[in-house]
Amino acid sequence: MLLLFNYTLNVGEKIEYKAKYGPLNIGTMYLKVETVEVVRNIPCYKLRLFAKGGALGINLYEDFISWVDTQNFRTVKFYKRQIEPGWNYEVTINYYDNYVEYDETRDGKREKKTFQIPKNALDPVALIYLVRFLDLSDTIRVPYHMDGFSGYAKIFIKKKEQCQWLGIKEECYVISPILPMDQNKSKEVLGDRGGEILVSSSKKIPVKIKVNLVVGSVIGHIVGIK
DSSP states (O other): OOOOSOOOOOTTOEEEEEEEETTEEEEEEEEEEEEEEEETTEEEEEEEEEEEEEETTEEEEEEEEEEEETTTOOEEEEEEEEEETTEEEEEEEEEOSSEEEEEEEETTEEEEEEEEOOTTOBOHHHHHHHGGGSOTTSOEEEEEEETTEEEEEEEOEEEEEEEEETTEEEEEEEEOOBOOOOTTOSOOSSSTTTOEEEEETTTOOEEEEEEEOSSSEEEEEEEEEO
8 A cells, every 4th residue: 555645743742531441430541642753774663652551450551653654654562561460461573565573472472473465555544644644535455464353454444423522513424444353353442343443534644442351341531632
């Protein structure tokens, strides 16, 4: 995928959310354009989705970092760290033209893997940012890879609804991408099996994010933009 128009992300932009796990307020979540870094001689936006908190003995730590090529908006590198009840996982994924290399540690066991991918594949965090550059009047197919599964993600408006955020009342878009994944898997971090984002129609930013966990999900409601 090559975006045939100019786009920019504002370095330092941080969207803050109040995070809930079921009915519990557990902490904070944010999306941030942290900086521009060079990865394998490629200038990249460093994009981060981070959530941390706990309540009633439930502690969560979710850190997703995506390095996206500033020229054609493809993932160059991805990092994920998850600590949830019964789950401890860390992985670094390097994306190349048609394959990825994993260096992962699951519950203390380290393993390296390689998978084939479509050219210019994206990750879940990159998809969230990509939405602001798309015309959502039609279904968009974009190359995608995560958790060992490759293919094309379908991005479309699932429904429209009125929303209010930071004093703004407007129509918002509910987007729940259809992602390539194991058909026996009950859900994905972000996708049509439970995950979704509510996007402002005027600003194209997520005002609510629902992220699936191994058990349950975290929902972030926007509380500020810096």
